[in-house]
Structures are given as C-alpha cells and as structure tokens.
Amino acid sequence: MNAALAGLAELTPASVPAPANIVARARTIGAEIAARHAADVDRDGRFPSEAFDALREQKLLGVMIPADLGGGGASLFDVAAACHALARGCAATGMIYAMHQIQIACLVNHGTNGWHRDLMERIAAGQLLLGSATTEKETGGDIRNSVCAVQADPADGDRFTLAKNASVISYGDQSDVILVTARRNPDAPSSDQVLAVVTKDDYRLEKTSLWDAMGMRGTCSDGYRLEAAGIVDQILPLPYADLSAQTMLPVTHILWSSTWLGIAADAVSRARAYVRSEAKRKPGTTPASAVRLAEATAKLQQMKAVILAAIRQYELACGSPERLTSLSFATAMGTLKVTTSELVREVVEAAIRTCGLAGYRNDTPYSLGRHLRDAHSAALMIGNDRIMSHISTQLLVQRDGSGAFE
Numbered sequence: 001m002n003a004a005l006a007g008l009a010e011l012t013p014a015s016v017p018a019p020a021n022i023v024a025r026a027r028t029i030g031a032e033i034a035a036r037h038a039a040d041v042d043r044d045g046r047f048p049s050e051a052f053d054a055l056r057e058q059k060l061l062g063v064m065i066p067a068d069l070g071g072g073g074a075s076l077f078d079v080a081a082a083c084h085a086l087a088r089g090c091a092a093t094g095m096i097y098a099m100h101q102i103q104i105a106c107l108v109n110h111g112t113n114g115w116h117r118d119l120m121e122r123i124a125a126g127q128l129l130l131g132s133a134t135t136e137k138e139t140g141g142d143i144r145n146s147v148c149a150v151q152a153d154p155a156d157g158d159r160f161t162l163a164k165n166a167s168v169i170s171y172g173d174q175s176d177v178i179l180v181t182a183r184r185n186p187d188a189p190s191s192d193q194v195l196a197v198v199t200k201d202d203y204r205l206e207k208t209s210l211w212d213a214m215g216m217r218g219t220c221s222d223g224y225r226l227e228a229a230g231i232v233d234q235i236l237p238l239p240y241a242d243l244s245a246q247t248m249l250p251v252t253h254i255l256w257s258s259t260w261l262g263i264a265a266d267a268v269s270r271a272r273a274y275v276r277s278e279a280k281r282k283p284g285t286t287p288a289s290a291v292r293l294a295e296a297t298a299k300l301q302q303m304k305a306v307i308l309a310a311i312r313q314y315e316l317a318c319g320s321p322e323r324l325t326s327l328s329f330a331t332a333m334g335t336l337k338v339t340t341s342e343l344v345r346e347v348v349e350a351a352i353r354t355c356g357l358a359g360y361r362n363d364t365p366y367s368l369g370r371h372l373r374d375a376h377s378a379a380l381m382i383g384n385d386r387i388m389s390h391i392s393t394q395l396l397v398q399r400d401g402s403g404a405f406e
Helices: 018-044 049-057 076-089 091-110 114-126 240-281 290-317 327-355 369-375 384-397
Strands: 130-133 151-153 156-170 177-183 193-199 203-209 221-231
Touching: 018 049, 018 076, 018 091, 018 369, 049 091, 076 091, 076 240, 076 290, 091 114, 091 130, 091 156, 091 177, 091 193, 091 240, 091 369, 114 193, 130 156, 156 177, 156 203, 177 221, 193 221, 193 240, 240 290, 240 327, 240 369, 290 327, 327 369, 327 384
Parallel strands: 130 177
Antiparallel strands: 151 156, 156 221, 177 193, 203 221
C-alpha cells in the first residue's frame, strides 16, 4: 500500500507497476481530451463522445477483463485511479467510465458460462460500452427490489423475455450491453432478483424521460422502457442479493468515490493555482485564502485515505464470500460512500471560498461552478439517507467489532 499512498492523484508511469500505464493513458485522455470538452458536455448535456472515442482507441474499456480473454487484467486499484484521472478533466466522463467498469466487474466475477466468456472476448475486442438498468419507476431508487420479472418463453424453455420501466439508464443510447435486474420469475418476491446480461441485438429502448439535471449532465441518464429477449445462459447464476454484496456494492462505492476524488482534486488544484497567483502579486506575504486551501487539502487527503483503505479491505476480502457478504463489510462500504460523497462537496466549497469570486464566476481559469454542481450529485446517487437507514439496521444485529482491525 505504500506505493499506492503516493496517491490516486499522483500516479506516474515511473512510480507504479507496468499494468498501471492504464492510469497514465487515462490521465492523458482526462487532461487533453475530456477537460477540453467538459464545458460543452456540461452545457449541452451531451455524451462525452470525444473522450470515449479516445478510451476505445487506447483499449481502456476492457482493461478489467482477464488477459486470457483479450483484456488487460487490470486491478481494481488501476481502474479506480483511471476513474480519478478522467474525472479531474470531466466528472461525467469519469462517472460513465466508473459505471461501465462496475458492470465489467460483475461480469468478470460472476459470468461463469461460455456465453459470458464469449461476451467478454467481444467486449475486449470491440471495446463495447456496458450500462445498467437497476432502478424502476415503480420502486424509486430501491435497487434491491424489482417489479419486472424474467418470463420463460412458453415456446422455448431455453429463452426468456423481460420488460422494465427503468427510471434511469445512464448513457442508454450509447450502450452496447445492458445488465438488467429483474425478479427471478413472475411468482418470485420483489427481492428475489437476478441480473440478466442483454446485448444491443437483444433489447429495444423507448425513451420515457429526459435527463436535464443540475450536474453530471453528460451522463445522459434518461428514463426508458426496456424490452429484452435472450437465452437463459445470459442470466448470471448467482442471486443478485449475493452478487450485489460481493461485487456490485463494493465496486460501485469504490469507483464512484474515486470519481468524486477526481472532482475534488481538480478543485483543489484550481484553488492552489489561485493562491499562488495571489502570492506572486504580493511577494513576501501569504494570502489570507491560503488557510482555506489548507482546509480543502486536508479534506482531500482524508478522502484519499478512506478510498485506499476501502480498496485494501476489498482486496483482502476477495475470494471469501463469507467476508464479502458480512454485515461489517457492507457497513464499511456503505460508510465509504456516505463519507466521500459528503467530503467532495466540502472540498469543493472550501476551494470556492479559497478562490472567492474568481471561483464563483464562470469566466475565469479558477471557475468551480461545474465542480460544485457535479459534487452535489454524490449524496443523491443511492441516497445517503437510504444508506444510513440500512447501516443503522445492520448495526443493531452486528457483534461489537472492538478490535483495531475488525
């Protein structure tokens, strides 16, 4: 972990293992392409196509797929650092990349049959983009309950259909593959879910609502009615409750947090540049705003530390379903999300106060309005109140973890 503590923010090709040239390539795309188009992606609420064209060209969409299937075999740390690097240039780009890699992780960890392996080879070769449909208008933001169900085809028992009224499918128009939650069958309770993997040839999307939001506008998180058909082999075998606990929940919170860290890091970078410019104007003095910069930097370091600790905790738990599905692990991952989603806003606000009007205005190099709007999305993506309610329930039945390393 010592090398990692050099930071998700400061990785260089010379300071990390060979696979992490992934990070160097992501950093270049973030700084030179995503950042250049971030303002109009935000203004127009459009998909960051230039950045994703570059990510495809650099073969960065399939980096988590195992090498024997044509991917990069990248670690979660590599991908978290790449999310961070992209988000420094454009938060929407970083978030879309994070959401894509979350679906890849589910497929890699739980796609055990030949169909799933063939799909992973196709993803690596064609740099396909993966999206997800986990929410429904009928259930709000509760991803652990579904109204839609997998329907067995009465004419062919090896095939299924499903229809989902999805309140949100981020970048649905651009996705090549969508992972869809649904009840196991029409008679199953709403919490007995599976995850079906459907490709563009398998599904049809009808747009039902448009994404016109305060921030993260480039994620294009429109609502859709999704209708899909496929073969039973496309459904991941592990129940969604276990799949979520072992992979989707921890990977989501780690990669989202890494994206928010990128927003915060760029805000601090702009604040630091502002303080330095003020110091040059008045040589021999420390600008009063430097105190706010120190505050923002301390919170940024706190964010980084909790993310690195969570990655380490996940790595230690990998391979042990008992650890991954334990209440203490779920509590730790939920706490990570709540902590980083609050800290990103606090860091950006401290950076704005550092820069004063130069950060508040939209027409200066130190402008932080987009960062603040994007940061406010963090607490709402799986609402913090919902997560804290789950954690409070978990704490009632957990044993007391009084040891320092429990």
